[in-house]
Amino acid sequence: MRPDLLTRVLSLLPERSDRPELQAFFAMLRDYPQRGGKGIRSELLLASARAHGALPGTPAWERALWLAAGLELFQNWVLIHDDIEDDSEERRGRPALHRLHGVPVAINVGDALHAYMWAAVWHAQVPGALEEFLTMIHRTAEGQHLDLTWVQQREWDLGEADYLEMVRLKTAFYTVVVPLRLGARAAGITPDERFTAAGQALGAAFQIRDDVLNLNGDPRKYGKEIGGDLLEGKRTLIVLHWLARAPEKQKRVFLEQMHRERADKATAKVAEIHRWLLDSGSIQYAQDYANAQATAGLALLAEALADAPDQNAARELLGQMRELATREA
């Protein structure tokens, strides 16, 4: 994220305590934000604010920056809890927080960071922003519940529509829909209703692209472990498409591995499944699907921005959105 935004995020978090245990706690609060996330959502929010007429240096821009800080804090507390829920090993090239400090402490750090997110929203003083954050958290939690409950119940009897519903809830709201809407609100403008459908399509494109990169991305650029989704037993469009077409024997091997806990999965078997997926047409299918969603989403977004006050900034926002949906890392 941009350095001045990181400074703003950190300004909300406590730093020093006379008690060593609390000093350590405060360092944990500051850990994930300082690991250098890309700041995708805050950049989108700021681009939307500009397109809606908020000029850098004005009070509206200051409000947008507080909301952007709130989005970054949201992202960070959710990642701490997600990493526990998925038992991820790494985050942004370092061990996940619960692997450094244990699950109980990490849950509590995430909860405290969640509350600091509301301090950022409060600082913004933007009418309607609190409701936007509530919608974002609720849709994300509902999508997360679908994801978690399918993993826990070993549910693989799912169609592409199930995956898409999960992703629209889990990823699209916090990655695209709400950042677009918050940018408008920071500029004092009621968000265009079409942002929701546009953001759902673009959010799906973004997540499918992420699923593809998780299988075939460049480990030096991609912040998470390549193949991690397979180890965590994640449902993706790629896997669901492949499962519906795979030879019986491969399918059996896959389901047998997916019925095991992460630690009990056979590394060699998972590597074999990874190769089957890479060699199948399912990655191309998912990529084509993501491209179609991106095209539809961008067209809708262009329509929704046709009357935005700053058309140069609106074009920049569209360009930024296009890059996100087709990113390489």
Add this chain to the structure above:
Amino acid sequence: MRPDLLTRVLSLLPERSDRPELQAFFAMLRDYPQRGGKGIRSELLLASARAHGALPGTPAWERALWLAAGLELFQNWVLIHDDIEDDSEERRGRPALHRLHGVPVAINVGDALHAYMWAAVWHAQVPGALEEFLTMIHRTAEGQHLDLTWVQQREWDLGEADYLEMVRLKTAFYTVVVPLRLGARAAGITPDERFTAAGQALGAAFQIRDDVLNLNGDPRKYGKEIGGDLLEGKRTLIVLHWLARAPEKQKRVFLEQMHRERADKATAKVAEIHRWLLDSGSIQYAQDYANAQATAGLALLAEALADAPDQNAARELLGQMRELATREA
């Protein structure tokens, strides 16, 4: 909690979904609130609102009720996460949420409930309430961090001052200080600064009383498992007082058990330690300490309420506070 308050809490939570998984998720959100908590904090807030002149039926009372609903939602999401962090078995006579649905799902349910708490605060539209809730969450999380980090690092080299600092942060703010302050704010009055010191003393009395009941309470009245704190390796005033005076052999047995994970503790040994504690003077010492804190806290609270608009209600609030600090269950 009083039935109309439960209705208000549940009115904020979603109930129906066409997707069975989300229907189940919504039922999980509603589970802890429906288990019949005592509503201690919300009653205290409402009593404080009355003492500050908020009359039932007025808009100020309506605001107090929304804040009370927020306190109850706070209590419930925190309990879900606490139960995971302490790996508790039971809550209010039923299995803890993570024992019913697994840790990942239960973390996510707690997060969603946390966000619904902010919806209640938003409904109240009380100036300063958001800051009160932020203070409450931060102090509680800091106290929880002390508690968790001592358990995790097997830290027993602690004095009574350490315990009291933990308890003031972890229990006093959300149980007494902030309910008292929110009641004043609902009535449109700036909270008296003495509520903080009074609430810290009364909160310590309340928690020490809870620690005593956890060892010698009536299992039919006390909502948690008797002796659960020992199994969870909790630091209490009783245990710290006893440890400083116990025979070397008992101390060794105690520390040996406390260095084990909950599941690896020897039931017979823990039962023996439980008896040593019951037979020691440490329970009486802690009870006397709690009584002294309660007396000091009540005197301070009476001073702080001397000019409150409704003196009858102020006396009721003091009576309620006295009962809490000396409760039998």
